[in-house]
Amino acid sequence: MWKTCTPALSAIGNVTAMNTEKAAAEADLHIACQIVRDAAHVAAERFHDDRALNIERKGAQDWVSEVDRDIEVMIRASLADAFADDGIVGEEHAPVTGISGRTWVIDPIDGTSLYVTRSPGWVVTMAAVTAGDIVQAVTYDPLLDECFAARRGGGASLNGRPMQVQDANGLDDCTFFVGYSGRVPPDKTLRVLKDVLEAGGQYRQTGSGAAGLASVAAGRTAGYIESKMHAWDCLAGLLLIEEAGGRIMNFDMQSMLEQGGAVIAGALGIHEDLMAIANRSFNN
Numbered sequence: 001m002w003k004t005c006t007p008a009l010s011a012i013g014n015v016t017a018m019n020t021e022k023a024a025a026e027a028d029l030h031i032a033c034q035i036v037r038d039a040a041h042v043a044a045e046r047f048h049d050d051r052a053l054n055i056e057r058k059g060a061q062d063w064v065s066e067v068d069r070d071i072e073v074m075i076r077a078s079l080a081d082a083f084a085d086d087g088i089v090g091e092e093h094a095p096v097t098g099i100s101g102r103t104w105v106i107d108p109i110d111g112t113s114l115y116v117t118r119s120p121g122w123v124v125t126m127a128a129v130t131a132g133d134i135v136q137a138v139t140y141d142p143l144l145d146e147c148f149a150a151r152r153g154g155g156a157s158l159n160g161r162p163m164q165v166q167d168a169n170g171l172d173d174c175t176f177f178v179g180y181s182g183r184v185p186p187d188k189t190l191r192v193l194k195d196v197l198e199a200g201g202q203y204r205q206t207g208s209g210a211a212g213l214a215s216v217a218a219g220r221t222a223g224y225i226e227s228k229m230h231a232w233d234c235l236a237g238l239l240l241i242e243e244a245g246g247r248i249m250n251f252d253m254q255s256m257l258e259q260g261g262a263v264i265a266g267a268l269g270i271h272e273d274l275m276a277i278a279n280r281s282f283n284n
Helices: 002-047 066-082 112-116 186-198 209-217 231-243 253-259 268-282
Strands: 055-059 062-065 087-090 102-110 123-130 133-141 146-151 156-158 175-178 202-204 223-229 261-266
Touching (some): 002 133, 066 102, 123 209, 133 209, 146 209, 156 231, 175 186, 186 223, 209 231, 223 231, 223 268, 231 261, 253 261
16 A cells, blocks of 8 residues: 555655745746846936946947946846855856856846947846756846746746747748847848848847847747847847747857857747758858
């Protein structure tokens, strides 16, 4: 009799452990959302301040302001308080090595070119990586008060409501974000635009790749394609899209963290078409 009960007891124990892990992951995501919201609200206050910003040019169409650096410092301090054993990788400051196995990847302001020209569309974005997987993601637009959040296996939400990618099955009649990086030859992006238009699709550009990816996850746009993005720009958005029912490209996490890489993501029914465009455009 006791032997027949043992599997059931084991199963109960496994379910309890899974529920505990789920609750912990939800709690961590809630904390991460609050950290990003708090930092973004400070950034928004300075966005609306008429005083001039100190701005530096890092490259073609690549800017950094004093606010980028200050907001990242603020987020790092909050993460250190909440998750002292975790690592941190950010766009503007040196990485911090953790001992927990989890690393937070931060872009304090994605869309700095928009921010410094007092234009809307910029966001604060952050993702957590464990064992090569994106496990938590937050992207927040303080001007619209839109918080996109996801955790691995837990779905994606916009301001607490579930979100889903578009139900698209062909490139025609779809609109895509096509990103452009000055770090790669422009002909690669031009090939993407040609293929999208010839397939009957339309394209947009956004000053924030993270905002564009969040838009795809929310079903506002069918897909996103760019020849090269940094990890801090794209990781949160990639998990948002996956957890909203979309598909993303395969990639090596360590390479993405160190060097960046191509980003192809979107609705499930057009993933193969987007990958075909990317292979023709980026690999030639």
